[in-house]
Amino acid sequence: MGKIILTGDRPTGRLHLGHYVGSLRRRVELQNSGEYDKIFIMIADGQALTDNADNPEKIRQNIIEVALDYLSAGLDPEKSTIFIQSQIPELCELTFYYMNLVTVARLQRNPTVKSEIQMRGFSEAGEDENSNKKGMPAGFFTYPISQASDITAFRATTVPAGEDQQPMVEQTREIVHKFNAIYGETLVTPEILLPENSVCGRLPGTDGKAKMSKSLGNCIYLSDTPKEVKKKVNSMFTDPGHLQIEDPGKVEGNVVFTYLEAFSKPEHFGLFLPEYKNLDEMKAHYRRGGLGDGTCKKFLYNVLEATLQPIRERRHEYEQRIPEVYEILKKGSEAARLVAAQTLHDVKEAMKINYFDDPELIAEHTKKFMNR
Ligand code: TRP
Numbered sequence: 001m002g003k004i005i006l007t008g009d010r011p012t013g014r015l016h017l018g019h020y021v022g023s024l025r026r027r028v029e030l031q032n033s034g035e036y037d038k039i040f041i042m043i044a045d046g047q048a049l050t051d052n053a054d055n056p057e058k059i060r061q062n063i064i065e066v067a068l069d070y071l072s073a074g075l076d077p078e079k080s081t082i083f084i085q086s087q088i089p090e091l092c093e094l095t096f097y098y099m100n101l102v103t104v105a106r107l108q109r110n111p112t113v114k115s116e117i118q119m120r121g122f123s124e125a126g127e128d129e130n131s132n133k134k135g136m137p138a139g140f141f142t143y144p145i146s147q148a149s150d151i152t153a154f155r156a157t158t159v160p161a162g163e164d165q166q167p168m169v170e171q172t173r174e175i176v177h178k179f180n181a182i183y184g185e186t187l188v189t190p191e192i193l194l195p196e197n198s199v200c201g202r203l204p205g206t207d208g209k210a211k212m213s214k215s216l217g218n219c220i221y222l223s224d225t226p227k228e229v230k231k232k233v234n235s236m237f238t239d240p241g242h243l244q245i246e247d248p249g250k251v252e253g254n255v256v257f258t259y260l261e262a263f264s265k266p267e268h269f270g271l272f273l274p275e276y277k278n279l280d281e282m283k284a285h286y287r288r289g290g291l292g293d294g295t296c297k298k299f300l301y302n303v304l305e306a307t308l309q310p311i312r313e314r315r316h317e318y319e320q321r322i323p324e325v326y327e328i329l330k331k332g333s334e335a336a337r338l339v340a341a342q343t344l345h346d347v348k349e350a351m352k353i354n355y356f357d358d359p360e361l362i363a364e365h366t367k368k369f370m371n372r
Contacts, residue, residue, distance in 0.1 A: 004188075005030060006156035008042030008085070011062040012052065015069040016219035017304075018203040018212035021262045022162045022195050028074040030160060039080040040154045040336060041070060043329075046085045047147065050140040051120055067325055069222050072315035077328045085150065087333035090340035094149035094347060095142075101178045102145055102171070110144050112167045148172040152187045153340040160193040163201050183350040199261045208237030208255050220304070222311050229308060233301045238293045245292040251283045256296045264303045272302040
């Protein structure tokens with residue numbers, strides 16, 4: 001059996017540098033490595049709706065944004081199947097059956113769901129009329145099961161994703177083991193493929209907060225203009241104790257250096273900051289004192305632009321061909337659906353709920369009732 005990738009994103013906004021270093025860049029590398037037989041990239045609109053029921057328009061507007069970000073970052077529809085989750089009804093049917101293999105208590109223990117309940121301010125007790133907390137939608141609570149359907153429908157061996165998705169993949173593995181134990185070997189057990197290092201796994205926001213996040217307003221988007229990038233880099237959090245250029249500076253917790261860690265390549269020094277051979281030399285000088293934040297930020301801007309400029313150019317090209325982008329998504333969804341339908345067929349066969357395709361069942365019952 002070959003190796004198959006499935007991964008995706010919720011279309012709740014444009015993709016930012018955190019998405020890029022955390023997963024998108026890796027996906028493009030995996031795609032171009034030729035090591036995988038199939039790559040499925042899913043725009044998880046159904047999952048996005050589990051806590052956006054009151055705002056489907058947000059999701060509707062952002063599907064194309066995410067698709068444009070994918071294509072401009074280098075995902076190639078000839079090599080990767082890009083599709084929209086809601087267009088694959090088989091995923092719901094799988095979820096319907098997997099629901100019976102997962103307890104409510106197990107869902108309550110899912111660490112990602114737990115922290116999202118906190119973040120969203122959902123009342124854990126469900127409908128809670130005495131507090132101003134919103135009740136938690138059942139669809140939100142059970143989305144890990146739906147995510148297990150996403151992963152297993154495509155027989156994914158590999159799910160490239162961030163640390164926060166580990167509990168989802170773990171929950172999927174449990175469902176697979178339970179299903180296979182009860183109904184016979186049918187589903188493939190997936191493995192998560194985590195980002196190369198901790199910097200890439202969780203890129204901090206430009207303000208130094210732990211995570212780049214739309215709601216915190218500390219993101220650099222793949223589609224930002226050079227002007228926006230420059231402004232955001234110039235306002236970045238550095239070392240508050242580094243007041244004079246001559247003062248020794250800290251690189252730990254200094255966002256400029258964290259970003260350089262994630263984005264700079266040795267060749268960038270030759271191109272933009274030939275005083276140093278590599279990041280280690282630059283860091284040493286900053287620590288010693290004598291290297292100003294302005295110089296570091298200017299270098300970071302150039303480094304980021306080396307990545308962002310080609311992405312921005314490709315995005316601009318695709319933006320002039322929107323009907324074609326929708327056609328890519330439609331074709332991708334059709335191809336994805338065929339694969340999911342085959343898995344659903346196998347699942348129903350394993351569960352023996354394919355009654356009309358089961359001549360043995362009909363023969364058995366013919367016999368059973370014959371001489372009554
Ligand atoms: N949960 C993922 C996110 O928060 C999106 C997603 C949905 C996903 N289904 C998936 C990721 C399957 C990997 C595999 O962005």
